[in-house]
Amino acid sequence: MTDPHTETTADTHQVFNQPAALENYNVYTADDALQYWVKRFGGAWAGDRLSAFGYQVGHELLRAGFAANKHLPEFHSHDRFGRRIDQVDYHPAYHQLMQAAIEAGHTGLPWNESRSGAHVVRGAMAYLHNHADPGSGCPLTMTFASVPAIRMQPDVASKWLPGILSGQYDGSNSPWFEKRGLTIGMAMTEKQGGSDVRANTTRAVPLELAGPGKLYSLVGHKWFCSAPMCDGFLVLAKTEDKLSCFLVPRWREDGSKNPMQIQRLKNKLGNQSNASSEIEFRGAHGWLLGEEGRGVATIIQMVALTRYDCMLGSSALMAQAAKEAIWHTAGREVFGKPLHQQPLMLNVLADLALEAEAALAISLRISHALDDQNKPGEAALIRSATSIGKYWICKRAIQHTFEAMECIGGVGYVAENVASRLYREAPVNSIWEGSGNVQCLDLLRVLNKEPDTLKALFAELEQARGRQSLFDQALDCLLNDFADKQNMETRARQLMEQLALCWQGATLLVYGEAAIASAFVESRLGQRGWHQYGTLPASVDAAAIVKRMMPKVGD
Incomplete structure (x- = not known):
């Protein structure tokens, strides 16, 4: 007989009275309340579309959300030869989340389809995607929300909106005019002002002619710039003493890097799969959207x-x-x-x-x-x-x-x-x-x-x-x-x-x-x-x- 006092490999206990994980399910069809409110406000026509996305969210995207929050964005200021690159690298799971959401219609559905209930359906998509990963929802939100502001400047919109509304995702570090799909970020907040954008000190001067749709040169800083690998950013800067709104690309039209330099990534409590940064504009080019002095209204x-x-x-x-x-x-x-x-x-x-x-x-x-x-x-x-x-x-x-x-x-x-x-x-x-x-x-x-x-x-x-x-x-x-x-x-x-x-x-x-x-x-x-x-x-x-x-x- 084995002496129980000398046995070293015995099991201590069995795992019981523990639930299975809530995973591998269809997040849309499993949610009675969401289905009710989508139908109540005119989105019933997209039931199959939402179900298909809900299946992704409850399976591969749920797993991608865990991976994107474990393997956080990494900032590289220079390449190995000393050239300034201002590059943020994301785990492949982050790109998977972005691609699935954009292809489903998260960023463009209401702007591409005038059908009644389109905003309701897109709202349900945003709601579902959040179950997989709220962090990647930040650039998705800003891309969706940028459209009305960019539309105010038709000549700029004609260049940018086809990529924003393409329904395609391109996460490569390439000039915006070479990409099939574009994403948009935003940079408003400065150290000294916070919500009081009137205290902003970033300045913009015209490169040649002044006025809507013209290129300006921006010098200044932003305390928060979310998703710094987006292709363009809506930015507030002062023209003389008036706040104006600009679309600032990461790459200039000649293919050179726009001098929008990342100082560091924020170490945040949450929202970790999404990179938030501090940046400086060192003569960065940007198009004026609307009239000078109408930046807040834009x-x-x-x-x-x-x-x-x-x-x-x-x-x-x-x-x-x-x-x-x-x-x-x-x-x-x-x-x-x-x-x-x-x-x-x-x-x-x-x-x-x-x-x-x-x-x-x-x-x-x-x-x-x-x-x-x-x-x-x-x-x-x-x-x-x-x-x-x-x-x-x-x-x-x-x-x-x-x-x-x-x-x-x-x-x-x-x-x-x-x-x-x-x-x-x-x-x-x-x-x-x-x-x-x-x-x-x-x-x-x-x-x-x-x-x-x-x-x-x-x-x-x-x-x-x-x-x-x-x-x-x-x-x-x-x-x-x-x-x-x-x-x-x-x-x-x-x-x-x-x-x-x-x-x-x-x-x-x-x-x-x-x-x-x-x-x-x-x-x-x-x-x-x-x-x-x-x-x-x-x-x-x-x-x-x-x-x-x-x-x-x-x-």
Whole structure:
């Protein structure tokens, strides 16, 4: 007989009561809420297209996302012979993510197809891609959002838009005019100014003639330039003392390198697969877009769409976090039954699912408005509601992803689990493209400058009146608070929170499932208020909400 005290190769334990990973599934067909809102806002015609992309996201692109976040971008300032090259090298997985998204239509679908619902379908693509990798979503967003700004200058647009809208990806380090597909970045922020672009010091002078579409020489710095291997960048610089907008290429038209020099890559908390850089312009050439001094008016068209994509991105973070938490707890048993059926855990999971669906609902409501923006009310809604959604969803995502990670437990905290990446990723959308205070001040400015936008916003909310008494009471309180013009800037965050909750409630009541809408209004607009997830009232059918969010893998 073997002496058990001398045995050194015995197994210590078997692995059991651990769920399988949420992978190798179709992210679109597994998501009941996403399918509902895509169909509700006119995107049903693209079901097969979204399903095909959702399959990629849940299989090879999910794996690529892990690889791109493990093997981070590397910066090389010079080649081995001492020549300045300013090159950032990415892992092949990053290029795989970019190629799949661009070919699916992430960057060009609404600009290439005038079909109703095109923005909704593209919004769903951005939402799906975020499940694979939020970092590569940054250059995809900027490329998509650059189109209206570049279109303002037809002679420049004729050179650049064919490549931007080609539906092809070319990640080679080659001059833009030799490539089949082009991507666009952005460089606005400087050290001394942050969100206050009026403090920018970068200057531009005409090479020969001044005016729209002409080449200028730029000298200055940018504290943040995202995705520095893009083919061109929208840049703010001063012509005399007026801010103007330029399209600055990485390569000049004669094939020489444009002197846009990368100083270093940022070492960031999250968004790691995407390179963010500090740069200096040392006489870099760039085309003036629009009139001199109209730089903010030009680039704001891009900024408005990138803020909208922040809503989509943070909505996707919350949805993925809720699905991971529900999937994990469904595969764990405690005290004799699955963890996700234990009453307190069920309450938390349902609350997370409710928050995620409300975020998705208003994000795709903006997509729907973009499809109908020729209607005055829809255009006005976009101008006001984007700030509201950007402020609220992006802030909620931070606490939300943490709560989901806590549901998963210790395994969710380690880097091998996607939950920790979601949590690290969450703050960037709140900070990027204007922090919370900037969104509040922008909204007050728009509402004061364009009174019709306030009317359009309240008209949107009024559609839900009479459907739920708690909503009606919350809306009346909101109207009273807006009628008080005293200290509005001091109260801006209070007003923004009220607006966000009322807008989410109204969207769910008018367009959503009745049970989801009722649960949201009862839990978010009730007089008791709420502060932490897992505080849904007993009247809410938490099990039904969790079932709706549970990924339908294998169905």
